[in-house]
Amino acid sequence: MSGSRDAKSARFVQTIVEVEGRTETRIVEVPAFEPAPWTADAPLTIVGTSPPRVDAFEKVTGRARYTADTVRPGMLHAVIVRAPIAKGTLTSLDLTTVRTLPGVRGALGPGDAPSATRLFRREVSYAGQPLAAVCAESLQDAERAAAVLEASLAFDRVPHAVTVDDAIAADAPLVRRGGNATEPTIVERGDVTQGLADADVTITREYRTPVALHSALEPHGAVCEWTGDHLTIWESTQGIFRVRSDVARALDLPQGQVRVLKDYMGGGFGAKNGAGAHTYTAALFARALGAPVRCLNDRRAEQTDSGNRPATVQKVTVGARRDGTLTAIVLDALVPLGVSGWDGGPAQVYHEMYACPNIRTTETCVYINASGMQAFRGPGYVEGAFALEGAINALAHALQIDPVALRLTNLATRDDRVDREFSSNRLAECYAEGMRRFGWTSAVPPRPSTVSRLRRGRGVAAQTWPTGGGPPAYANVRINSDGSVDVLTGTQDLGTGSRTILAQIAAEALGARLDAVRAVIGDTERLPYAGNSWGSMTTPSVGPAVRMAADDARTQLLEAAAQLLETPVDRLTTRGSQVLRDGVAARSFAELCRALGKLQIVGHGSRGPNPALAVVTVGAQFAEVEVDAETGIVRVLRLVAVHDAGRIINPALAESQLHGGIIQGIGYAVFEERHIDRTHGAPLNANLHDYKVPTMADIPAIDASFLDGADPAANHVGARGIAEPPIIPTAPAIAAAVADALGVELCALPLTPWRVLGALAG
Amino acid sequence: MKLSVNGTPRDVDPSRSPTLLAALRDQLELTGAKLGCDHGECGACTVRLNGDLVYACLTLTAACDGAAVQTVEGLADGGTLHPLQQAFITHDAAQCGYCTPGQLLAAAALLDQRPHPTDDEIRTAMSGNLCRCGTYPKIVTAIRSVADASGASATRADAPPSATGDAP
Numbered sequence: 065m066s067g068s069r070d071a072k073s074a075r076f077v078q079t080i081v082e083v084e085g086r087t088e089t090r091i092v093e094v095p096a097f098e099p100a101p102w103t104a105d106a107p108l109t110i111v112g113t114s115p116p117r118v119d120a121f122e123k124v125t126g127r128a129r130y131t132a133d134t135v136r137p138g139m140l141h142a143v144i145v146r147a148p149i150a151k152g153t154l155t156s157l158d159l160t161t162v163r164t165l166p167g168v169r170g171a172l173g174p175g176d177a178p179s180a181t182r183l184f185r186r187e188v189s190y191a192g193q194p195l196a197a198v199c200a201e202s203l204q205d206a207e208r209a210a211a212v213l214e215a216s217l218a219f220d221r222v223p224h225a226v227t228v229d230d231a232i233a234a235d236a237p238l239v240r241r242g243g244n245a246t247e248p249t250i251v252e253r254g255d256v257t258q259g260l261a262d263a264d265v266t267i268t269r270e271y272r273t274p275v276a277l278h279s280a281l282e283p284h285g286a287v288c289e290w291t292g293d294h295l296t297i298w299e300s301t302q303g304i305f306r307v308r309s310d311v312a313r314a315l316d317l318p319q320g321q322v323r324v325l326k327d328y329m330g331g332g333f334g335a336k337n338g339a340g341a342h343t344y345t346a347a348l349f350a351r352a353l354g355a356p357v358r359c360l361n362d363r364r365a366e367q368t369d370s371g372n373r374p375a376t377v378q379k380v381t382v383g384a385r386r387d388g389t390l391t392a393i394v395l396d397a398l399v400p401l402g403v404s405g406w407d408g409g410p411a412q413v414y415h416e417m418y419a420c421p422n423i424r425t426t427e428t429c430v431y432i433n434a435s436g437m438q439a440f441r442g443p444g445y446v447e448g449a450f451a452l453e454g455a456i457n458a459l460a461h462a463l464q465i466d467p468v469a470l471r472l473t474n475l476a477t478r479d480d481r482v483d484r485e486f487s488s489n490r491l492a493e494c495y496a497e498g499m500r501r502f503g504w505t506s507a508v509p510p511r512p513s514t515v516s517r518l519r520r521g522r523g524v525a526a527q528t529w530p531t532g533g534g535p536p537a538y539a540n541v542r543i544n545s546d547g548s549v550d551v552l553t554g555t556q557d558l559g560t561g562s563r564t565i566l567a568q569i570a571a572e573a574l575g576a577r578l579d580a581v582r583a584v585i586g587d588t589e590r591l592p593y594a595g596n597s598w599g600s601m602t603t604p605s606v607g608p609a610v611r612m613a614a615d616d617a618r619t620q621l622l623e624a625a626a627q628l629l630e631t632p633v634d635r636l637t638t639r640g641s642q643v644l645r646d647g648v649a650a651r652s653f654a655e656l657c658r659a660l661g662k663l664q665i666v667g668h669g670s671r672g673p674n675p676a677l678a679v680v681t682v683g684a685q686f687a688e689v690e691v692d693a694e695t696g697i698v699r700v701l702r703l704v705a706v707h708d709a710g711r712i713i714n715p716a717l718a719e720s721q722l723h724g725g726i727i728q729g730i731g732y733a734v735f736e737e738r739h740i741d742r743t744h745g746a747p748l749n750a751n752l753h754d755y756k757v758p759t760m761a762d763i764p765a766i767d768a769s770f771l772d773g774a775d776p777a778a779n780h781v782g783a784r785g786i787a788e789p790p791i792i793p794t795a796p797a798i799a800a801a802v803a804d805a806l807g808v809e810l811c812a813l814p815l816t817p818w819r820v821l822g823a824l825a826g
Numbered sequence: 827m828k829l830s831v832n833g834t835p836r837d838v839d840p841s842r843s844p845t846l847l848a849a850l851r852d853q854l855e856l857t858g859a860k861l862g863c864d865h866g867e868c869g870a871c872t873v874r875l876n877g878d879l880v881y882a883c884l885t886l887t888a889a890c891d892g893a894a895v896q897t898v899e900g901l902a903d904g905g906t907l908h909p910l911q912q913a914f915i916t917h918d919a920a921q922c923g924y925c926t927p928g929q930l931l932a933a934a935a936l937l938d939q940r941p942h943p944t945d946d947e948i949r950t951a952m953s954g955n956l957c958r959c960g961t962y963p964k965i966v967t968a969i970r971s972v973a974d975a976s977g978a979s980a981t982r983a984d985a986p987p988s989a990t991g992d993a994p
Binding site: 114116117119120121122123124125126127128129130132133135202203204278279280281282283328329330331333360362363558559560561716717719720723724725726727728751752753757758759760761762763766 | 842843844848851852855856857858859860861862863864865867868870897898899901902907911914915916918920921922923924925926927930948949950952953954955956957958959960961962963964965966
């Protein structure tokens with residue numbers, strides 16, 4: 065299988081790659097060879113099974129070391145002082161006194177950090193903005209000094225806007241130079257005016273979604289240590305190479321002088337995609353003081369200034385013929401990003417979910433005086449699907465058509481947004497399997513009685529999410545002289561299980577025992593490049609690179625074995641860390657490698673270009689709720705989820721991903737909302753007591769499953785991503801169930817008791 | 827000041843570490859108990875103090891003189907994992923693993939008090955330990971498996987509804 069590149073074929077080509085569900089065209093390298101795809105019926109014995117996580121032992125014994133646990137000799141502790149106001153100018157602060165306090169080794173304020181770090185500016189544009197930092201011998205000393213410094217801050221305050229309505233008001237204070245609202249992004253296909261004219265029924269709703277906080281249990285943090293002019297960073301991150309390039313750029317260092325390490329991390333969910341204020345603060349103090357420095361967010365900082373899912377206001381109109389055929393979908397959306405952010409808006413899913421000829425989406429991003437957004441599990445699609453699926457459910461009710469039947473009538477058969485066929489799309493099967501598991505009856509139920517106190521209802525919603533991944537991603541597979549195997553790739557494991565599934569893929573392709581294979585990840589200096597673990601793309605991006613590297617190593621091993629065994633290579637195979645001759649074990653990998661002496665077998669792999677196809681993970685979720693009409697409390701009773709992600713590498717770990725997405729979706733539906741005081745501009749619930757994430761007592765019975773199969777057209781492993789899809793349909797399915805229970809639609813999240821009671825009161 | 831930590835006498839200086847969590851992590855280098863919120867909101871720092879469950883971040887070191895503390899590092903019996911640790915591995919009850927030490931100690935305390943809890947009792951007893959990865963269903967399964975394996979079967983009159991088929 066290994067071989068030289070065909071001299072006539074191009075080494076570099078253009079392909080479409082994905083970043084957080086968005087696609088970009090890039091130049092990529094064509095690998096010298098690509099393994100033949102593992103088809104759905106490929107006889108795999110390790111991929112598709114559920115061995116325990118390779119790092120489970122470390123996690124249950126407390127031996128797993130997270131960034132927050134990292135200790136270096138002589139390490140100092142830094143604490144960032146943050147703005148208590150939303151807008152104004154810092155007029156004074158007392159760094160001099162702070163530098164004399166017990167244990168304090170240094171303090172940084174305005175003008176003390178390179179401008180590229182954007183740290184410690186006097187102009188304040190949101191509460192929580194870093195203004196200064198202190199560094200001390202103990203965290204206690206640093207926190208005490210930070211409190212003294214905080215008390216010395218004085219400001220000239222000016223009016224702020226922390227809500228979308230305040231930011232777009234005629235007399236709104238200017239949040240950003242250039243205006244508070246961006247030019248609208250309009251994406252249109254067909255003719256919505258005609259589509260609406262052709263409709264027998266139109267539905268118009270305005271949906272509002274809240275700001276949601278990632279709330280990873282391990283806060284953002286970094287430990288920085290300089291050795292000469294080389295900087296080593298231990299960082300809790302989803303992207304070691306991105307932290308490296310961020311820091312190199314901000315501190316004007318060659319990338320080769322920055323090494324980023326990440327072993328274990330306590331959750332990310334999209335908020336840990338690059339370097340942050342904590343990273344730069346630790347690096348600057350460490351350089352100035354000649355000692356390692358740790359800087360961790362405390363919980364308040366984590367819930368204030370470490371990213372969020374932005375709120376949305378979505379005005380949706382859908383039109384359909386009497387038989388349910390969609391004729392038009394129109395979205396007008398406002399997305400208050402905070403003071404910064406990218407257009408992770410809700411529109412894209414509107415163009416992908418249904419086969420509708422006439423669609424127009426208009427998105428306007430709005431800047432407000434609040435910390436900027438970051439990607440959060442299924443960014444844009446979670447917000448968009450809540451409104452789109454809500455409108456589809458409302459349409460089903462208006463047409464008296466079963467909501468699943470309505471969706472099947474309008475099933476997307478190709479991806480019209482990118483004008484491509486699907487590699488595979490089995491959403492119809494997901495609906496069928498979900499209906500069977502849930503016991504969904506297709507008859508349209510009457511809206512319920514409004515007299516009982518406890519009212520039950522059922523709802524459905526679906527999702528799509530681009531999960532093809534793509535290049536670049538590289539891996540090496542090294543067979544050691546005792547026959548053990550190292551998989552070397554610069555990716556990271558957020559808790560998803562990538563360390564485990566990459567070892568499974570390598571063991572399968574190499575014919576090694578899984579317990580002889582170790583995945584080495586999380587080091588920019590010693591491992592080949594892999595991208596951020598975001599966009600559900602680690603498995604479909606890094607998986608094929610690992611498989612190719614293992615295939616390459618296997619080919620080399622067999623060529624060497626052929627010499628040693630004086631047997632033609634086509635009579636040799638591998639299985640269970642043995643080389644088999646005519647199907648009979650001839651030599652173990654260990655015996656072969658001993659015989660090879662110091663010769664080392666290293667296989668190389670890279671992720672090839674994507675096919676000219678749309679690669680998506682799809683799924684449907686069904687919810688049953690009970691609503692207490694007197695207290696307004698929504699209880700989710702059960703949830704059935706069926707998704708199709710192509711080949712599942714490890715079903716137990718994949719199921720855990722579904723649970724995680726669904727449970728975060730329940731939080732988004734029922735509990736979670738960041739509150740900022742409109743008058744004072746400061747956060748009101750920046751902790752884990754008042755910002756309510758689901759607890760174990762809130763979780764219903766969850767039945768989460770995948771369709772069997774593989775998607776060999778997507779990549780040669782046949783796997784797509786799964787991390788983000790399950791959070792997308794949960795909230796709209798729950799909202800539909802609440803509407804079914806009450807006979808009233810609630811168009812704003814979360815479905816808190818006061819919203820429910822307000823809706824019941826009309 | 828002396829503590830017994832995982833059965834071993836240890837000296838700590840309460841003036842350097844006001845909270846038990848800081849004493850364990852910074853002075854004794856036992857980093858199994860995690861810092862998640864430092865305000866008794868998340869449960870990542872859960873340890874056992876004289877057998878009782880406490881949030882170590884809210885427990886004053888000075889109040890622990892002579893106390894017996896158990897952390898996740900002391901859960902295994904020598905080289906043999908505690909049945910809950912093994913069950914957490916078997917049932918994939920740890921995703922990122924950051925909350926896992928606290929979850930394990932909370933589960934151990936529950937089973938010491940009620941060897942055969944119902945699923946509702948498990949959910950209530952464990953609701954002081956947040957898991958943002960959403961590992962809850964598998965944590966319940968893991969605890970259930972240990973309870974079921976330890977002899978007499980529990981009455982499960984209040985077993986939760988199945989997710990499939992008709993709701994009760």
